[in-house]
Amino acid sequence: MSFDLNGKTALVTGTSGGIGQAIAVGLAEAGASIVAVSASNSDDTVRLVRGFGGAIEQISADLSDADGLEGVFEEALGYFGGIDILVNNAGTIRRTPAARHAREDWYDVIDINLHSVFFLCQLAGNHMIERGSGKIINIASLLSFQGGINVPGYTASKHAVTGVTKALANEWAGKGIQVNAIAPGYIDTRNTAPLLADAKRSQAILERIPAARWGTPEDLKGPAVFLASSASDYMNGHVLFVDGGWMAR
Template sequence: MDITDFSLDAFSLAGRTAVVTGGNTGLGRAFSLALAKAGADVFVPSLADDDGETRRLVEAEGRRYLFREADISQRGVPAEVVEACVGELGSLDILVNSAGIALLDDVESFDRDKWDPMVAINLTAAFELSHAASRIMREQGRGKIINIASLFSFLGGQRSPAYAATKAGIVGFTKAYCDELAGFGIQVNAVAPGYFATAITAATRANPESSRRVLEHIPADRWGDPADLMGAIVFLASRASDYVNGHTLVVDGGYLVR
């Protein structure tokens, strides 16, 4: 493409379809809405739907919102999700692996009962979904896989060795899939959010001392808002990022520089 051919249409997702795991809660809801605002229809697999707010937001943009009750940690379910998306929406152009859990405990008490479900949801489900989606995307000759990593892909992460391990694994998985799929017109990237104002961080933000410790590490001097991630998701899902591959985009207000 010649530079004179570039336009902001490169960021449009009109006519595209997206699967967003965990797409009706927390940061996942922001991802779903961002994709809808850019023109994509959204398919959300989750254990339970929300109160209808995500559907309302997506449909207000004139896009379709489809929900499917699914436990993606169970073997074979991710492939069923991909099949259902293609069957109901006609294609699968974008996969956002955003579902995740974080169980906390001291090292002495953090056992397999906590480790196994986190690996199943945070890492294995992302692999199974990407494996199934990549087959569809190879046939189409295009596709975008966006994995949600974390600052703890690069940091230790006290009281949750499984969270740090799975998020570090997501970065490695992103690079491995990029290496094999780039030649088929598929971009595989990750987004690593920093500290964001969501329900998960409510207790930390409510405690002045713990909130202060977090903010001391953030040059932007504020907690992230889910809206701060929406541009990154649209960019990585769009044609504007067709030569970005195997990259982990950190969105953290500068946390990692301190």
């Protein structure tokens, strides 16, 4: 029963595929109603959730537009009467050496990966403070702790996500709100396709993963349900690695 999400509503961003889709489906399988938010349509996610009788609605929105986030959140509130769980998954990446990293690429990444995360946390946090409870899950990265190669904007944004997660946990834990993060390892998604396509780089990554395989989006389902449920009520400001053992190597 500690993992039961029946009667809860989750707002999940970046749900058109990959990790966001898997998390939305996983939360719905645990009983939550889902508001799926993505810049492109989440029709496949809607089909999957409704296929097993789950409740889901979708919103198409450009999350890089900070001025529009309040409207997105208000629309989300209107579907199921409130938001109990926020999963900030939407993100982007630009792969360019630091010396040639375009200013536009830097701003694009920071707008999506950091600004939208903080301002959606703020909107959800105020709503949850009024209700006296809530769960916020931010999607961090191994590059919240490492430098990476050719992704300075992404690395900066993901370092910042862990800082925001801890800062909000400090302020809101006493108000019944748990703010935590998941740091996925190397997961087979659209964002990592260039790495998988590079035989040398892909093999080097694989050789460091103790689990001896790349992760799949479905590997994030269980950890997300855990952090969204009452099973994690005494977890605050934690970053949960789901990386096949990469950080232990």
